[in-house]
Amino acid sequence: DTGVSQNPRHKITKRGQNVTFRCDPISEHNRLYWYRQTLGQGPEFLTYFQNEAQLEKSRLLSDRFSAERPKGSFSTLEIQRTEQGDSAMYLCASSLVGRVSQPQHFGDGTRLSIL
């Protein structure tokens, strides 16, 4: 069990640049979730995929954010034209489908810093 893997661990970029993060879920998990966590807050849901289908998006996910999971395995989260307020920890989680109440397993996150 290799766990959920996220790359890169840290990303520092200038305001206005585009950034892309990658998440590799636990291999047998067909659900994948993205969250954002800022200082002093809990994780906030952004979006989730079942296989390659994006089934739910939060209103937090502005049109500068896009997520893909093209082959139902790894996923990418892209932020275009980054803003200071995008500085946060971006967490990915995965779970099994079949039993609705399966807990999610989190990766260690990608910390984004906007200069």
Add this chain to the structure above:
Amino acid sequence: DQQVKQNSPSLSVQEGRISILNCDYTNSMFDYFLWYKKYPAEGPTFLISISSIKDKNEDGRFTVFLNKSAKHLSLHIVPSQPGDSAVYFCAASEVRGGSYIPTFGRGTSLIVHP
């Protein structure tokens, strides 16, 4: 508006004693509840969960209690150990798009003193 509240930002407990972490929620659509533990520089780790059809779930030293009428849940850790020192997040879930989607509280930092 915070739908899930953890009103104690921190809690300090002596090793061997009981730790009680509390959580309140406002959305009556929540029907699956979880606790996650988080160490620095790591992602949250699932600890224990409870469905709304139950009022208690126990796993070793960890017990979660749910009071639906009060919209309140708590996590009891007994006996507490120094390795339990971490931030604990309460999460309350509702089904959206076919999956339980959790709403997290802000966390409670637990420190267990030897």
